[in-house]
Amino acid sequence: MNAIEAKTPKPVMGLYDKPMWESINAGAMRLQRCRACSKWQYPPGPACPQCLSCDLEWTPVSGRARILSWVVFHRQYLPAYPAPYNSIAVRLEEGPTMITNLEGAMPDAGSIGKDVRLVYVTMPDGVVLPRFSLAE
Amino acid sequence: MNHVQPDYARKHASPRNKRAAAVVGVGHSDWVGDWARCRNGERPNDSYGYAIDAFRNALKDADISRDEVDGLIAGPTTAYERLGELTGINPRWGGQADAVLAVSQAVMAIEAGYAEVIALVYGNDQRSVGTQYGGPEAMGGGAFLSYVYHSPWGLTSQGALYALTLQSFKHARGFTEAEMGEVAVAQRGWSSMNPNAIMRKRITVEDYMASNYVCEPLHLYDYCLINDGGVALIIAEAGRAKRMTEKPVFIESVGRFDLNRGATSLEPRIDDFYLPAQQAAAAQSYELSGLGPKDMDILQVYDSFSVHVPLALEGYGYCGVGEAGKFLREQGVGPGGKLPVNTGGGHLSETYMQGWAHQIECVRQLRGECGERQVADARHVHYTSDVAGKCFSIIYGK
Ligand SMILES: [Zn+2]
Numbered sequence: 265m266n267a268i269e270a271k272t273p274k275p276v277m278g279l280y281d282k283p284m285w286e287s288i289n290a291g292a293m294r295l296q297r298c299r300a301c302s303k304w305q306y307p308p309g310p311a312c313p314q315c316l317s318c319d320l321e322w323t324p325v326s327g328r329a330r331i332l333s334w335v336v337f338h339r340q341y342l343p344a345y346p347a348p349y350n351s352i353a354v355r356l357e358e359g360p361t362m363i364t365n366l367e368g369a370m371p372d373a374g375s376i377g378k379d380v381r382l383v384y385v386t387m388p389d390g391v392v393l394p395r396f397s398l399a400e
Numbered sequence: 401m402n403h404v405q406p407d408y409a410r411k412h413a414s415p416r417n418k419r420a421a422a423v424v425g426v427g428h429s430d431w432v433g434d435w436a437r438c439r440n441g442e443r444p445n446d447s448y449g450y451a452i453d454a455f456r457n458a459l460k461d462a463d464i465s466r467d468e469v470d471g472l473i474a475g476p477t478t479a480y481e482r483l484g485e486l487t488g489i490n491p492r493w494g495g496q497a498d499a500v501l502a503v504s505q506a507v508m509a510i511e512a513g514y515a516e517v518i519a520l521v522y523g524n525d526q527r528s529v530g531t532q533y534g535g536p537e538a539m540g541g542g543a544f545l546s547y548v549y550h551s552p553w554g555l556t557s558q559g560a561l562y563a564l565t566l567q568s569f570k571h572a573r574g575f576t577e578a579e580m581g582e583v584a585v586a587q588r589g590w591s592s593m594n595p596n597a598i599m600r601k602r603i604t605v606e607d608y609m610a611s612n613y614v615c616e617p618l619h620l621y622d623y624c625l626i627n628d629g630g631v632a633l634i635i636a637e638a639g640r641a642k643r644m645t646e647k648p649v650f651i652e653s654v655g656r657f658d659l660n661r662g663a664t665s666l667e668p669r670i671d672d673f674y675l676p677a678q679q680a681a682a683a684q685s686y687e688l689s690g691l692g693p694k695d696m697d698i699l700q701v702y703d704s705f706s707v708h709v710p711l712a713l714e715g716y717g718y719c720g721v722g723e724a725g726k727f728l729r730e731q732g733v734g735p736g737g738k739l740p741v742n743t744g745g746g747h748l749s750e751t752y753m754q755g756w757a758h759q760i761e762c763v764r765q766l767r768g769e770c771g772e773r774q775v776a777d778a779r780h781v782h783y784t785s786d787v788a789g790k791c792f793s794i795i796y797g798k
Contacts, residue, residue, distance in 0.1 A: 273556070274552070276548060307664050313661060332568060332671070333564045333565075335555075335564055335615050336616040338614060338615070341557060349554055351560060351564070361666065363549075363555050377571075393553065
């Protein structure tokens, strides 16, 4: 299949995921932050796992993060992702861990611990994804 | 980050389930024959058919009639009610569970007096029907958000979750690729002596290093097989088990601790390598049985991917934290090694029965029925698993 036509796999879109994806489409990702205990959470949910409060505020993230781990797929599983491609795990400055992709370079033996910055990438089918590139 | 005090588990260890139940019968389907038929494009049976092949063999092994069974646990891939109908069992207690949950629930039901002779029955036609463990339709996505949540970024396969775990483990511990290779090599050493194993050709660390990556850093040899088959166990109340057979295999103790916080983003794996939960589960089962790693003759580890093994070696106290690589290289887990691990060949080389076949390998080693691969004078066998953060420690003994 041609990558141009390939559909980006659809995100899980529960009640609490929707505002996050709207913020991603607007180029300013927001995550829920607990008003009671200040804890950030990802993925979004109905309450704060730390204190169970439902008083959550959609708050913009700084976009700063650090690489925790990475993989390179050497086989194709999804039409939108011809091999080789990477996925990385990053820890956002705000605390949550996010699975995403490294943009602009393939990860290598020295990648873990490197600082990265949030970028918004438009896929060939128009879907906007939050990804990360190495910080200058 | 997840923090657990192992002392918590020690304080909460209940002595009641110690040697409450014993395995009196085991059986499995023809994994090797059905593998050949599947490779030939045939569909030898469905999940229920494999389950019943195994159940019939387990009854025969226990030398009891079906009507002695008063409890039934169905594996996760067959509906409990339909399996009950097909096995003809009207039980006074029953349920549905994966391998370790099934064993621990059987012990609980017996200890509480809800049943005395429980059949644990599993069948899976995953190979012949092409069950997906990756991609947008990945099996289990409904229950485990981490299996599907990251699909927009191309990360969906089970292998990828463990590849992220291994990469992070390598960095945190200085664990090397060649050390990872020791696991697949050792398990092939065992499976080469196991007539029930599907993959029996011995390999070397050089073969491992030269093999292709699937999801880097995992090589093809780090992945489990996908094959059809069934497994069954009959577990009975301890006193009754002694009257039923001369070779009961007791469940000495069961320990468990789960890490759920941060699970969708894989924090328990890539930050903690499940270590705090493994330590807590270990503490419970060791405290209860009065046994420890030094008393174990064999370790069986749930190995959907080879990386489970170094995590278990550190988590259950077979070596210090950060020493799994050295242990694999210098002590060894294959034939002739200091600690025999996955003596049937495990999911990597014997058969992928999602932890069920490991239970019957524990039993057969303790009965001394394993032929060429038999570990001499095996008295205690330890089974561990950490599937999706549920860390279990089960000790089997004579
Ligand atoms: Zn809170």
